[in-house]
Each structure stands twice: as structure tokens, then as C-alpha cells.
Amino acid sequence: AMVLEIKNYINGQFVSPISGDYIDSISPATGVLNAKVPCSDKHDVDEAVSSAKRAFSSWSESSTKERADVMNRIADILESRLTEFARLESEDQAMLLATKIDIPRAVYNFRFFALSILNGTEECTHLTGASQHLNYVHRMPVGVAGLISPWNLPLYLLTWKIAPAIAFGNTCVAKPSELTSVTAWKLCEVFTAAKLPPGVVNIVFGYGTEVGEELVRHPDVSVVSFTGSTMVGQRISQVVAPYCKAVSLELGGKNAALVFGDADVNESVECCVRSSFANQGEVCLCTSRIYVQSNLYEEFVAKFVERTKLLRVGDPEDNSTDLGALVSKQHWEKVRKYIDIAISDGGTIKCGYGVEPLELPHKLKGGFFFPPTVITGVDDMSSCVQDEIFGPVVCIMPFDTEQEAIKRANNVKYGLCATVWTTHLERAHRVSKKLEAGTVWVNCWMVRDLRMPFGGMKHSGLGRESAKDSLEFFTEAKTICIKY
Structure with missing residues (x-):
């Protein structure tokens, strides 16, 4: 070329x-x-x-x-x-x-x-x-x-x-x-x-x-x-x-999704997979922390992992590809470092980096590809949950009460956006008001009306x-x- x-x-x-x-x-x-x-x-x-x-x-x-x-x-x-x-x-x-x-x-x-x-x-x-x-x-x-x-x-x-x-x-x-x-x-x-x-x-x-x-x-x-x-x-x-x-x-952002027990599990899984891995996770609005109410947690994680494994990593020119490459070697190294941190912090890699090898055609062997990776079992204070990774890496954690979910979602230095999954109208409004984020999407993600203010709180x-x-x-x- x-x-x-x-x-x-x-x-x-x-x-x-x-x-x-x-x-x-x-x-x-x-x-x-x-x-x-x-x-x-x-x-x-x-x-x-x-x-x-x-x-x-x-x-x-x-x-x-x-x-x-x-x-x-x-x-x-x-x-x-x-x-x-x-x-x-x-x-x-x-x-x-x-x-x-x-x-x-x-x-x-x-x-x-x-x-x-x-x-x-x-x-x-x-x-x-x-x-x-x-x-x-x-x-x-x-x-x-x-x-x-x-x-x-x-x-x-x-x-x-x-x-x-x-x-x-x-x-x-x-x-x-x-x-x-x-x-x-x-x-x-x-x-x-x-x-x-x-x-x-x-x-x-x-x-x-x-x-x-x-x-x-x-x-x-x-x-x-x-x-x-x-x-x-x-x-x-x-x-x-x-x-x-x-x-x-x-x-930057470290955006949370809150999935309540009454949410439509298939719809929330489908959209959260997209919001976690769109553009390889290299979007400031991507979801990188998912809090799921305990009664739904096991089912959500199983379905999320299953759906993530179907994502295709490869040639950005090919229409059937879901994730392209990360922007640079240096950025690839930064993202990979967080996988090591997750493991040393007691986390489990459910799928992605180090679990399944990437199958790439010969011409892409020198590319900076990173598989979509799902982490469970890490504490909220782990830097995997606190830092903006800006790659295809997401942590899923269970929660019990609405108050707890809000508190944990707000417990990072960032406040760009958040997503809430629930079929309960009052809860949708109540939780959205309490989240420290410039944009809150309820039962959707990345729907943008340019007439509405866009920006972040805190850092x-x-x-x-x-x-x-x-x-x-x-x-x-x-x-x-x-x-x-």
C-alpha cells in the first residue's frame, strides 16, 4: 500500500x-x-x-x-x-x-x-x-x-x-x-x-x-x-x-450499567454487549461496569458471556466483523495490563484474553487485536473497576438493593454516562436522578439528540x-x- x-x-x-x-x-x-x-x-x-x-x-x-x-x-x-x-x-x-x-x-x-x-x-x-x-x-x-x-x-x-x-x-x-x-x-x-x-x-x-x-x-x-x-x-x-x-x-468515563431484577434479561444482555464492545470499547460512552441485581446475576452473566463469544474479531473492512483492532501497540499493552491486574485482584476471566486464542488471517498477524473480555469476581476498589481502560473489557458485579447500586455506580471519579435497565417507571426516574452522570439512558444506549446537552460530571x-x-x-x- x-x-x-x-x-x-x-x-x-x-x-x-x-x-x-x-x-x-x-x-x-x-x-x-x-x-x-x-x-x-x-x-x-x-x-x-x-x-x-x-x-x-x-x-x-x-x-x-x-x-x-x-x-x-x-x-x-x-x-x-x-x-x-x-x-x-x-x-x-x-x-x-x-x-x-x-x-x-x-x-x-x-x-x-x-x-x-x-x-x-x-x-x-x-x-x-x-x-x-x-x-x-x-x-x-x-x-x-x-x-x-x-x-x-x-x-x-x-x-x-x-x-x-x-x-x-x-x-x-x-x-x-x-x-x-x-x-x-x-x-x-x-x-x-x-x-x-x-x-x-x-x-x-x-x-x-x-x-x-x-x-x-x-x-x-x-x-x-x-x-x-x-x-x-x-x-x-x-x-x-x-x-x-x-x-x-x-x-474520560467509567460508565456503569445498572440491571435491575425486573429488567428484560435478553434485551439488556444484547444492548450491554453492544455498549461494552462497540468500536472495540474505544468510545468514551462505552459501558465498562455492569451491576446486576442478585436474582438475575447468574442468568445475566451466562447469557452475556455466551453472546460475547459469538462476536467476531478481525478485518475492519469486512462487514461480518464485530470488533476491529485497538488503535496502537502502546494502547494494546495498556489494555492487556488490566487483565493481569484483574487476575491478581482475584477476578475470573469468563471469556476473552488468555481464554480463547484469536484466529486471525495472515495479513492481520501484525495487527493490535484484542478479544472482547468479561471479568467477574473483582472488588469495586480494583483498578479494573476504577480506571478507564478504553478497550473491550467489562466487569460484571452483583448487587442487592437499589441504594447500594446507586452508591456503587457513583463511587468512581468519572461521571460521563450511565444506563439503567428496568421495567419499573418510577424506579427509572428515581435512579436516573441520583446517578452522577451527564447522560443517563434507560433501556437503551447511545441514542443522541443533538439538541440535548452532552458532557460529563466530576472528572x-x-x-x-x-x-x-x-x-x-x-x-x-x-x-x-x-x-x-
Whole structure:
């Protein structure tokens, strides 16, 4: 296969990194070199930010219709190239979701925010008395937005930031993950084809420590939106503190499923298998702890293990595959380490790693494949139950009472999402209210309405993303009061 040479996209042009250095990006399914990614630094970031700053005055003054038209053209062109983008994404990230979720959602992100700005209205109030005053809210774009996105759903999460940033009249500099940069680079061709004015979106590739850090601390970057690990999120908070910059952080999760004794066991097993192993468990919303009421526990575990054993691990290009490869060798090692921890903490590996060998075709022998693994018998304080593993590993534990289940579900530092399985309506509402999580799904998982706030509590992040929340984040609200 041909090795792709990626370039930065600055001021509407494809440019090589100033240093001339590149990072090797490996295809996870084969272990073979897939792309050379620019190893950019401060100089490239400075160029990109000044390009975004120059483009800001005319873009921020363009009409909502002009901006919506450009965004709809981006969506149309991207959609017409769906198959190509999905193929590139699965080679780069070994993901199966590319055709079904990742690329279609990227298309939808642009259409959604284009509609959102065309339909937006602002509030106003009248003060009457001896004299009349009209107050209204004017939302000003913030300027240059710094956008940093992760490797697990590359195009989906990058466009979930770019679309609102530019829709509301800002310009931006984005940094995708150095592990998955191919589709972000290709998206720039779409920007050019859609006649997005130069400098409105700039993309600089490279490491977080080199590019991300410079972007976050750049004095001309007004807001920072980041999706990624909690550790990096904490580092970003430290860096931006002296600058009074608005920050949005969507960080890790250690999401619990609570399966009550009255739940439909087959339906809950089916959905929990999906929520545990979708995209190899490399989704911040994946379930990694399942608490099952004691009367249902044995049956649930038996059915869950049986269903998990039917999952096929293998070629992400093949439609019959259920799990692709993990993103990198380093990440594979991290996930594997947790299996050792589970065993030393007295856990039982019911199926998966070390139990059944993986049968892989020859061309995938160098890939970073990990079988879906189910663990029972570990204590809640085990790091398997406390840490975000971000792989196809799930722990199942029994519980007795509703109070106990809520307490245990909340007993981690994360609070991104949770799922509740019950046929009892009152319990569904009662438990959902008490869970410390930004989203609670009852008898379902991963159903997303982009009009609703999305984000995490505790160490899972800061701020929310949605039509309304993103408008608030990417604009400054100004009250204008006029006497008449």
C-alpha cells in the first residue's frame, strides 16, 4: 500500500511542517506504516493562528445564510465521498463504525449547525415606566477557537467542534490526534471544494505536547474545546488558567450499567454487549461496569458471556466483523495490563484474553487485536473497576438493593454516562436522578439528540455541547440597552 504524506492546512493551502519532521502513523489492523503525519511545532501553530485571526473579520461579519450555505456545501461534498472517507478511516483507525456512524455523523454535524444558525432567535426585554428601555442580547463570535480532538471517532469528533465554531462566526485552528490524521487531512480538500474562505479552518497536525500545548496557550486563541483523556484535560486547565480563556473539556468515563431484577434479561444482555464492545470499547460512552441485581446475576452473566463469544474479531473492512483492532501497540499493552491486574485482584476471566486464542488471517498477524473480555469476581476498589481502560473489557458485579447500586455506580471519579435497565417507571426516574452522570439512558444506549446537552460530571469534564450549549460556548453574550 502507498504511504500517505499528510500536510498541514493553513490559510486554505496544503503546507509541509516548517521543521520538515514527520511522525509514522501505523495501520492498527496490519501493523504496517499507513501515513506520514507532520510533526508540527510552535512555528506552524503561529502561522495557523495568524491566518485564522486574519480571516476572522470578514467571516464573523458574513450573514448566517452565507455561512449556512458553505456548511451545507461541505456536508454535500463529504457525503458524496462517503465510501472513500469510510475506507480511509477504517485503514487509519481499524474502526467498523466508519460507514454507519463516523462519517455520516460528520456530514450531519455540518447540516445540524447550518440549520441551527438559520433558526436561531435572540431574547429581548422591555422596561417600561417613566422612560422606555429595550434590552436585547447580541451574541458576538469569540474569535479564534482552538479545537483538539481524539483518535477514537476521528472525523465525527473533529467536525462536532469545527461545525459549531464556524457556524457561529468564529475561525479556528484544529489539531486532530497524531494517531488518526488521515480523514482530517482529506476533509481539508472538501473545505477548498466547498469554497470555505481561506483561514476560516486551519488544521495543524502533530503531538499534543508540541502542537496542542502551543495552541492552548497562544494569546490569540480565545477559547479551547478539547475531547480526550482526563489527564490531558487537567493539564489544559492548568495552562489556560492565567489567560481567562473559556474551556470545554469532554474527558474520560467509567460508565456503569445498572440491571435491575425486573429488567428484560435478553434485551439488556444484547444492548450491554453492544455498549461494552462497540468500536472495540474505544468510545468514551462505552459501558465498562455492569451491576446486576442478585436474582438475575447468574442468568445475566451466562447469557452475556455466551453472546460475547459469538462476536467476531478481525478485518475492519469486512462487514461480518464485530470488533476491529485497538488503535496502537502502546494502547494494546495498556489494555492487556488490566487483565493481569484483574487476575491478581482475584477476578475470573469468563471469556476473552488468555481464554480463547484469536484466529486471525495472515495479513492481520501484525495487527493490535484484542478479544472482547468479561471479568467477574473483582472488588469495586480494583483498578479494573476504577480506571478507564478504553478497550473491550467489562466487569460484571452483583448487587442487592437499589441504594447500594446507586452508591456503587457513583463511587468512581468519572461521571460521563450511565444506563439503567428496568421495567419499573418510577424506579427509572428515581435512579436516573441520583446517578452522577451527564447522560443517563434507560433501556437503551447511545441514542443522541443533538439538541440535548452532552458532557460529563466530576472528572469526565467541564461544560456541555449541544445546539444551545455550543452557541453559548462559541459566542460572547452582550446585553445592549437602548432608551427610546
